[in-house]
Amino acid sequence: MAIHGEDGPSQKEKRKRRSSLRAMVLLLLAGVAAIGAALLLTRYMDARVAAARIPTTRVVVATVEIPVATPLKAEWLSTVSWPSVARPDGSFENVTALVGKVARVPVSRGEAVLASKLATAGDRGGLATLLPKDMRAAAVRVDDVVGVAGFLHPGDSVDVISTMKPREDGPFTSKIVLQDVKVLAVGKDLEFQGKEADKAQPATVATLMVTVEESERLALAALKGQLLLTLRGVGDEDEFATTGAVPLSLFAMNAPEPPRPAPVKVVERPRRRERPKRPAPVAATPPPAAHPKQVVEILRGDLFEKRDFDAQEKRP
Secondary structure, three states, X not given: OHHHHHHHHHHHHHHHHHHXXXXXXXXXXXXXXXXXXXXXXXXXXXXXXXXXXXXXXXXXXXXXXXXXXXXXXXXXXXXXXXEHHHOOOOEOOOOOOOOOOEEXXXXXXXXXXXXXXXXXXXXXXXHHHHOOOOOEEEEEEOOOOXXXXXXXXXXXXXXXXXXXXXXXXXXXXXXXXXXXXXXXXXXXXXXXXXXXXXXXXXXXXXXXXEOHHHHHHHHHHHHHOEEEEEEOOOOOOOOOXXXXXXXXXXXXXXXXXXXXXXXXXXXXXXXXXXXXXXOOOOOOOOOOOOOOEEEEEEEEOOEEEEEEEEOOOOOO
């Protein structure tokens, strides 16, 4: 009986401890579940509020730097949520619709891919994708002098100066034949390398974007004379009307002005006394002219005789 009485209280204490432990565990689990549910509900409500406040749409963006004149690949593109009210014109929602299209301009990472930045259907990759309608690409031979000492890059704007003789017997003349012409490529580079902008890039050919009429003028200037490219500043699109430069006008502008003669000091001399004027000489009357005479020769046999007669003498 004594043993039974000692074992009874010990079992009750164990049961109470187990019940307390279970209650604490259940309470802890309930708290964790409540916190998780609150967080989920908060996120859900925030998402619903944000979606109701700003409608969004899917827009295709570039995930890498896409070079110019390069066909697009699926792994280079992805879709992101974009506010519907700020969706760019010409954007795409499906990546598969852009695979194989050629980029007309460089596309930066995270930038939306637009239809205006892509070549039209049927265009091939390369330089042809950079030409707008009615424009032509003309290649010009360049060197360190013509190509602005190697600091010419795709995307720059230049003026073309031609030096030639307009006439065979005339002097050399320099004239700007084309203004504000865009450079499409330098050598084999179709894209501006920003990291190497401060370094000279030697090249032998520069490709310019010109109109049909400008291509004719450029071809004639390259054949008959020498070309020089002058680099324009960013945003400088003004055109100037020039008359050209010839050697005579060039040296006349730089010639020094001739020295002016020193002023001559005028010394007044004392006036002389006026002498009385002499009377003018009277012309002498010429003597009367002698009356002309007539001579008559008479021959009588061996005798010869002369007689003088006055011309004014009246005959009887």
